[in-house]
Amino acid sequence: MMWELLVQPFADFGFMRRALMGGIAISVGATPAGVFLMLRRMSLTGDAMAHAILPGAAVGFLVAGLSLGAMTIGGLIAGMTVALLAGFVTRVTALREDASLAAFYLISLAVGVLIVSTRGSNVDLMHVLFGTVLALDDDALVLLCSIASLSVLTLAVLFRPLVLECADPQFLRSVSGLSAVTHFTFLALVVLNLVAGFHALGTLMAVGIMILPAAAARFWAIGIGALIAVAISVAMLASLGGLLLSYHFSLPSGPAIILVAGLGYALSLVFGPVGGLAGRAFPRRYLEA
């Protein structure tokens, strides 16, 4: 019974194994970036960036159809352009970063939907917006795993400057010239992972696997390392659970994965030992000095 429920779908079907592999790659690559986005109070920035990659992917689609490479490069260029333009406007005008980012991503989203809907079919639009995790081919898997590896390595190298940029940016600026490099490399990582996520989950859902596990982890762990470990675990479980839900109940797989991640967040919110609602209702005895 348990075998049929949990293992059989992956044993029987290659597309399910590839989808699970893709989910794991995205979990390992994107979720640590999501933890830093959350800690920097930039969770909605991730959402904005996810929308911003759409016109690039759409132009890639226009030029080469549903081509992995063209849509990836297009998405990367669009995402980085919006990030840099928003950063530029923030630094030279009185507009705050959230407002300038919102302005650029809304324009991006409108342009992207316009391009896809005028030149493609509704099926194409659905592919770009919601992804096709069950249709990941070997090339897409290689791309997702490469991005995850690059992301983990870059975060490992960037870890200390990034922590300092988050906790005390003024101190980082006073002791090092790495502040701007750290900020923009981190944004590039976010865009890169959103592009990876978009192939599996679509532009609208990609940010979900980045932010929901990070938000859930906040209720289980305190240190950054522990937060990242818990968030990756939640994301992997969400990928597994979402795919099984999708298989057994014939549900669209992307939203199913994000919904399971959302369930993980809701359970953490209630039962998490670090500030969860249940803990507030039944507080533990304080520590003796």
Place this chain on the structure above:
Amino acid sequence: MNHALSFRNLTLGYDRHPAVYRLDGEIAAGSLTAIVGPNGAGKSTVLKGVTGTLRPLEGRIAFGGIARSEIAYLPQQSDIDRSFPIAVTDLVAMGLWREIGGFAGLRASHRARVADAISAVGLEGFEKRPIGSLSGGQIQRALFARLLLQDARLVLLDEPFTAIDARTVADLIGVVRRWHGEGRTVLAVLHDVDTVRAHFPRTLMLARELVAHGPTAQVLTAENQFRARQMCEACTGPPHTCGRSAA
């Protein structure tokens, strides 16, 4: 006398509005100097100019053989995100940045120095506590420990004793005097004139422009303080258009 800093016709401001106007003067190497003045006098602005955060609108700051990397700066507390989940040890260890950079690991000798710095500011037992769980005084002690590790020739402190208890102030003043004894140059923005009188041999009084600069007893006179208040209250536009300068 060697000068750690020289201000030459220095005007600093925000978005073309001067906050400090045509400041001239020298800060002697190895001196312990307080910057005082009413709210809005431009005290913190001067420190931002020294760190390079603000570029002069006019004039210049000359460094007497001190490189930017030899300056340690403690801004006001609000600049630190205390909800960020790092421990006291990690925050203090950041003071070793110039030695270990952004990527090298901490050796045993580094860890010993971090422990010594934490001990020197009286925070033993708090090493693993998240910074978000510390009181205002404790976080200030941790930041002083980080400054100790920076081993800087010029130390800039922006209102370092605001909203902390008397015992912590006394302990941290001990650290400041230790720096002074080691020949480091210390420049601190302060509000409490009693602390300045008791512990700071030299004072620079500002009211958007220089009011007085020299030995503390000669600067912190009732007349100078009254004049500084008048200059700040009278002046709502550019400093040179009002108060003493307009006369």
